[in-house]
Amino acid sequence: MNKILIIEDELAIAELEKDYLELSDFQVEVETDGETGAKKALENDYDMLILDLLLPGVDGFDICRKVREKKDMPIIMVSSKNDDIDKIRGLGLGADDYITKPFSPSELVARVKAHLSRYSRLVGSNNNDNECIEIRGIMIDKTARRVFVDGQEKIFTTKEFDLLTFLAQNPNHVFTKEELFQKIWGMESVGDVATVTVHIKKIREKVERDTSKPQYIETIWGVGYRFKI
Numbered sequence: 001m002n003k004i005l006i007i008e009d010e011l012a013i014a015e016l017e018k019d020y021l022e023l024s025d026f027q028v029e030v031e032t033d034g035e036t037g038a039k040k041a042l043e044n045d046y047d048m049l050i051l052d053l054l055l056p057g058v059d060g061f062d063i064c065r066k067v068r069e070k071k072d073m074p075i076i077m078v079s080s081k082n083d084d085i086d087k088i089r090g091l092g093l094g095a096d097d098y099i100t101k102p103f104s105p106s107e108l109v110a111r112v113k114a115h116l117s118r119y120s121r122l123v124g125s126n127n128n129d130n131e132c133i134e135i136r137g138i139m140i141d142k143t144a145r146r147v148f149v150d151g152q153e154k155i156f157t158t159k160e161f162d163l164l165t166f167l168a169q170n171p172n173h174v175f176t177k178e179e180l181f182q183k184i185w186g187m188e189s190v191g192d193v194a195t196v197t198v199h200i201k202k203i204r205e206k207v208e209r210d211t212s213k214p215q216y217i218e219t220i221w222g223v224g225y226r227f228k229i
Contacts, residue, residue, distance in 0.1 A: 002047040002116055003027045007037030007063065008078070009055050013101075017050065020105035021112065034058035041067050048116060050108075051095070053079035053086065061093060068094030072158055074115040076108075084194055091198040094157045097185065098195065114186040119158060133168050135229055138207055138216065140165055147206070154206040159184060163196075164203050167217060167227035176224040200225060 004021060008014035009032045018028045029046075031037035034055030041049055041063065049067060053060035064075055077095040079086060087098045096115055099108065133140040139148040145161055147154050156164065162184050167175070175183070177193035185195070200219075204211045218228050 001025060001027050003045070004029070004048045004050060004112070005037070005041055005044075005046045006030045006050045007034065007041070007055060007060070008032065008050070008052040009034075010052070016105055017108060020109050024109050024113070026112070032056075034060070034063060038063045038066060042070060046073060048073055048112060049075045050112070051075060051077050053077060053081060053090065061089060064090060064093045064095050068157065074119050074158070076111060076115065078103075078108075087194045088198050091195045092202060096157075096159050096195075118162075118184075118186045133165070135168055135171070135227075136216070138168070140168055149207050156203075156206065159195075160199055160203050160206075163199050164207070164217075167225065171227045171229040174220050174223050174226040180225065 004026050006014050006017055006028060008017070008030065011030075011032055014030045014032065018030055021028045029040075031040055035057035037051075037055070038058050051060045051063055055063070060077055060079070064077065067073075067075065074097075075095045076097045076099060077090040078099050078101065079090075080101040082100045090098050097111055099111065131142045133142065137150045140161075141147070142165060145156075147156050147161065147164065163180065166180070166183055177196040180196050181193050200217060201211075204214055204217060207216055208214045216227060218226050220226060
């Protein structure tokens with residue numbers, strides 16, 4: 001049974017999320033204080049973190065950054081703030097998804113299931129011999145989930161790795177942001193594809209020699225992105 005930690009200071013919202021997730025056979029714990037929640041997330045094993053942005057003690061941005069430095073698990077950030085800058089910052093810190101309040105509990109459950117299912121499939125491939133992709137100085141070890149650029153290892157979040165690998169496995173094919181969101185996050189974009197843009201930016205910072213003139217992941221203006229070989 002997957003174990004989920006909800007850090008949410010509005011207890012009524014947290015309890016509603018908890019009830020719906022437990023009806024879907026998840027084990028759920030709730031913390032309403034940012035500092036206590038961060039400590040719990042770092043010291044215990046959870047399969048997913050659902051994290052409110054505005055919290056007493058420590059805000060969601062700080063918690064996301066601290067958890068991502070030490071843990072590799074899906075993080076869904078929840079907030080009443082609909083500003084793109086907050087979405088971009090949260091996703092840039094390593095959150096896998098960003099949901100704006102108000103939202104339906106069933107939507108949250110659907111996103112939780114999609115992220116956990118995809119994560120489980122990806123990390124379950126470690127029983128095979130290492131499978132690698134090598135393209136012009138980039139080496140992607142799909143089995144160990146490691147990336148090397150000119151021999152130097154670069155650290156990638158789960159979704160950054162998935163997105164880079166998908167593009168590298170489909171070179172010269174142009175994908176729209178909506179297609180990439182569906183392929184990597186496993187759900188419809190619902191009009192919000194900012195997460196794809198943020199992840200492409202973070203990947204470029206790690207693999208490109210000059211991000212203003214990308215040699216690997218190209219932007220096809222008005223369409224999307226492609227990995228050039």
